[in-house]
Amino acid sequence: MVTFWSGVAVAIVWGMRTLDRSVHANPAFSEPPQIVFVDDGPEVMHDKMQDHLQGLTDGAWIESTLCARIGARLAQSPWVAAVRSVDKRADGVVEIDCAYRQPLAVLQIGDKFRLIADDGVVLPGQYGTHGGLPIIQGVTTTLPAPGTPLIGDDALAGIAMVRLLRDEAFLDQIVAIRVEGSAGSGASGGRSIELTTDQNGGRIIWGSAPGYEVEENTINQKLAILRSNIERSGRLDSDYRVIDISVFPDRFIVPRGA
Numbered sequence: 001m002v003t004f005w006s007g008v009a010v011a012i013v014w015g016m017r018t019l020d021r022s023v024h025a026n027p028a029f030s031e032p033p034q035i036v037f038v039d040d041g042p043e044v045m046h047d048k049m050q051d052h053l054q055g056l057t058d059g060a061w062i063e064s065t066l067c068a069r070i071g072a073r074l075a076q077s078p079w080v081a082a083v084r085s086v087d088k089r090a091d092g093v094v095e096i097d098c099a100y101r102q103p104l105a106v107l108q109i110g111d112k113f114r115l116i117a118d119d120g121v122v123l124p125g126q127y128g129t130h131g132g133l134p135i136i137q138g139v140t141t142t143l144p145a146p147g148t149p150l151i152g153d154d155a156l157a158g159i160a161m162v163r164l165l166r167d168e169a170f171l172d173q174i175v176a177i178r179v180e181g182s183a184g185s186g187a188s189g190g191r192s193i194e195l196t197t198d199q200n201g202g203r204i205i206w207g208s209a210p211g212y213e214v215e216e217n218t219i220n221q222k223l224a225i226l227r228s229n230i231e232r233s234g235r236l237d238s239d240y241r242v243i244d245i246s247v248f249p250d251r252f253i254v255p256r257g258a
Contacts, residue, residue, distance in 0.1 A: 033061040033094040041100045045079065049098070052077050061092045074098060078123055078147035105134040105162040107143065107155060108176070120149045120159055134162045134171070137196075138180030154179040157193060157209035164210055164219065170226060170236040173198050179209075197237050204237055205255070207246030221249040 035057060037046045056073050059066065067086040074083045074096070084097040101117035106127070113130050115123035124146040136159070141152025150156055158179045165171055176196040195204040204226075207216045217225075225245045229238045229252070237243050243252040 031061065031092060032058055033066065033088075034092060036089075036093050036095050037098070038095045039084070039097045039099070041098065045100050048079060049074060049077065049096070057094075061088065061094070067094065070094065070096065076147075078117075078121060081117075081119065103131075103133055104166075105136055105159065106130045107139050107158070108135050108137045109139070109143075114143060116150065116155075116159060120156070122146050122148055122150065134166065134174070135176040136162065136179060137176045138178045140180075153209075160210045161193060161206070164223075168223070168226070170230050173236050178203075199237065199239075199241060202237055202241050205242070205244040205246055216246045217249050222246065225250075225252050 035050060035053065037049065041049075053070060053073055056069060057066075067088060071083045071086040074080050074086075079100055080098050081101045082099040084099060085095070086097075087095045089095055101119060101121060101123065103115045103123060104118040105116050106113040107116060108130070109126075112126040112128065113135070114126060115133075116136075117123050122143055122145070136155070139152065139155045139158065141154055143155070144151060150159060158177050161177045161179075165174065165177075174195050175198050178192075178194045178196060180192060193206040193209060195206055196202065197204060206222065208214065210219055213219070222245045226236045229236050233239060238252070240252075240254055242255055244255055245252045247253055
């Protein structure tokens with residue numbers, strides 16, 4: 001019996017060594033890997049990730065730490081929300097599956113725009129156009145580095161407003177969300193958020209940042225006023241240049257002198 005199991009052990013070792021030699025002898029495994037993205041990200045994002053991996057994928061497919069190093073490099077990209085998997089395939093291919101951040105809005109700084117992801121993370125680059133995304137204006141706190149979440153009260157208030165309004169039918173009538181004066185407002189949330197409309201000089205006084213309402217209309221009351229305006233007039237501002245929706249729960253007011 002001992003002799004039998006000894007023979008089995010020798011056969012297994014010999015087989016593994018033979019397999020190892022055959023793998024190393026296969027030219028496909030000694031060449032740089034072919035990178036294939038199996039996630040549903042857009043082609044432009046896959047091109048960004050290929051560029052991000054430059055220099056890392058020049059080594060051989062067979063290299064034992066390749067997948068771990070690729071995963072670590074991808075995780076450093078501000079565009080990557082999560083690296084779901086990095087796997088070697090038997091034909092010299094490395095398959096990658098990532099989840100990517102989606103732009104939610106832009107912060108306008110001077111004449112430039114900075115992309116903010118749907119999870120509040122700052123994305124790379126400065127752009128000369130907003131690309132049709134909601135615009136947040138009036139942010140004065142310093143933005144963190146790309147890949148880092150927003151921390152300024154004013155910027156956070158703007159993102160909260162975009163999340164609140166992005167599915168509303170009247171969003172296309174809002175040119176920008178102004179959060180000027182909300183910096184450092186902390187728990188008070190400030191009372192200075194305004195919606196700039198597509199009318200010349202048009203604005204809607206919203207009030208405090210979402211969740212910080214004190215002695216003013218709730219979020220639902222404010223939204224109900226805007227929805228009612230749309231239903232009655234087709235305009236969220238009911239064709240007034242300036243309205244205030246923060247005071248009375250069932251109607252807006254037109255500020256004196258507006």
